[in-house]
Amino acid sequence: MKKWSELSLAELNKTKSKLKGALIGFIILGVLIFLALFFLRAKLVLFIPAMVLPITWLPIYISLKSVNDEIRLRNATNINQ
Template identity: 40%
Template sequence: MKTNKLSDLTLEELNKQKSTLKGVIIGFSILFLFAFIVLFYLIYKNGNYVLLACLPPGIFAMLPAVMRLSQLNTEIKSRKSDLA
């Protein structure tokens, strides 16, 4: 498996990864929002509060993508400050 160190990538590649990852995060966020609305509806309708246990894993599933986006933003910002 090929590992991509951020320091080895060019600024264009970093920006491309950033835009791709941002689109993935937005898409999954919309999907999770829809799933959470359905889940809350099922909890309200059936009174089955055990379904609340499904909420934290759904939120934590996005954490690695958000952390990677933060790393990309930091690397891009440091490269732009080096150029200036």
């Protein structure tokens, strides 16, 4: 995988939209799992994986934040030139 600085602005925007879509999809899936467990009146032990689930989204969020920072840096560089 290339570093963010090696990608073009179009590739960064494409990566940003993919990461954002994946994060939104996983959040929706997590909410649906939590609601399903709640409405099925599952035992508390079954909620533990659903509670740990947001921690697994952290790498996606960190990658999205770094892509946004790189895009912001490039846009600031283009304005200053």
